Amino acid sequence: MMTFTNLLIAKSRSTAVVTVNRPKVLNALDARTLQELEKAFVLLGNDSEVDVIILTGAGDKAFVAGADITFMKDLDALAAREFALFAQRVLSRIENTQQPVIAAVNGYALGGGCELAMACDIRIASETAKFGQPEVGLGIIPGFAGTQRLPRLVGKGLAKEIIFTGEFIDAREAWRIGLVNRVVPPEQLMESARQMADKIAARSRVAVRLAKQALNEGLEMDSDRAYAHEANLFGLCFTSADQKEGMAAFLEKRAPRFGKIT
Ligand code: COA
Numbered sequence: 001m002m003t004f005t006n007l008l009i010a011k012s013r014s015t016a017v018v019t020v021n022r023p024k025v026l027n028a029l030d031a032r033t034l035q036e037l038e039k040a041f042v043l044l045g046n047d048s049e050v051d052v053i054i055l056t057g058a059g060d061k062a063f064v065a066g067a068d069i070t071f072m073k074d075l076d077a078l079a080a081r082e083f084a085l086f087a088q089r090v091l092s093r094i095e096n097t098q099q100p101v102i103a104a105v106n107g108y109a110l111g112g113g114c115e116l117a118m119a120c121d122i123r124i125a126s127e128t129a130k131f132g133q134p135e136v137g138l139g140i141i142p143g144f145a146g147t148q149r150l151p152r153l154v155g156k157g158l159a160k161e162i163i164f165t166g167e168f169i170d171a172r173e174a175w176r177i178g179l180v181n182r183v184v185p186p187e188q189l190m191e192s193a194r195q196m197a198d199k200i201a202a203r204s205r206v207a208v209r210l211a212k213q214a215l216n217e218g219l220e221m222d223s224d225r226a227y228a229h230e231a232n233l234f235g236l237c238f239t240s241a242d243q244k245e246g247m248a249a250f251l252e253k254r255a256p257r258f259g260k261i262t
Pocket of ligand 1: 025065066067110138
C-alpha cells in the first residue's frame with residue numbers, strides 16, 4: 001500500500017479504514033487531500049482483500065469541517081469551477097467504489113465534509129457529530145454535489161432549509177431526517193462501523209456488489225429501465241458460485257461458505 005500525507009489507511013480482516021488526517025484544520029479538504037482520497041479509493045476498490053471501506057476523520061472533533069477555506073479563498077472563477085468538478089469526480093469515485101463505504105462521522109461534517117459523508121453508502125454518526133452546509137455564509141454554494149445528494153437523502157424542502165440557512169444540525173436531528181443511518185456514543189463509533197462491516201463481509205461479496213450497483217445505477221434511471229437493470233443483475237447472480245452455495249446451504253440447513261472471487 002502506498003503512503004499518503006493527509007490520509008491514514010489501515011486494513012484489518014476484510015475492512016479498510018481510511019482516515020482523513022489533518023486534525024489541525026479539522027480535516028479540511030484541500031486539493032492534495034482530495035487527490036489522495038481518489039487514489040486511495042481506486043487502490044482499495046481494486047484490492048481483493050477488502051470487502052468494506054470505513055471513512056472517518058482524525059481526532060475527536062471533526063469528520064471533515066469542509067473544503068479548505070485557506071486554499072479556496074483566492075481562486076478565480078475558472079479555478080473554482082475546476083476545483084468543484086475535481087471534488088465531484090472524487091466523491092463520485094467514492095460513491096461508485098465496488099465495495100460498500102461506511103462513513104463513521106466522528107464530529108463536524110460541514111460543507112465538503114457533509115458532502116463527502118453523503119457520497120458514502122451508509123452514515124453512522126457519533127452523538128457529538130454535527131452536520132451542515134454553511135457555504136452561503138461564506139458567499140458560495142455547495143460545490144461538491146451537495147445540492148444534489150442532500151435532497152436525494154432528506155427531500156427537497158429540508159435540503160433547501162439546510163442549505164439556505166447554513167445552520168448546523170446535530171446527530172439526532174440528522175438521524176430523524178434520514179441523513180444518517182444510526183447514532184452511537186462516540187466511544188462506540190468505530191466498533192459499531194466495524195460490526196456493520198463484518199455483517200456485510202459475511203454475506204456474498206458478489207451479491208453485495210451487484211446490489212450496490214443496482215441501487216446506484218437504478219436510481220439514475222427511469223423506473224422501467226431501472227427494473228429491467230435490476231432483473232439483469234439478478235440474472236447475473238445466477239452465474240456465481242455464491243448463488244449455488246447460498247441456496248444449497250439454505251436447503252441443507254447450514255451456514256453458507258462464500259468465496260472471495262470478484
Ligand atoms: N478550512 C480551513 N481551515 C479550517 C476549516 C476549513 N473548512 N475549518 C476549520 N479550520 C481551521 C480553523 O481555521 C482553525 O485554524 P487555526 O487553529 O489556525 O485558527 C482550526 O481549523 C480549528 O478551527 P476553529 O474554528 O478554531 O474551531 P472551533 O471549535 O472554534 O470551530 C467549526 C469549529 C467547525 C465550527 C469552525 O471551524 C468552522 O465553522 N469551520 C468552517 C466550516 C465551514 O464553513 N465549512 C464549509 C467550507 S465550504
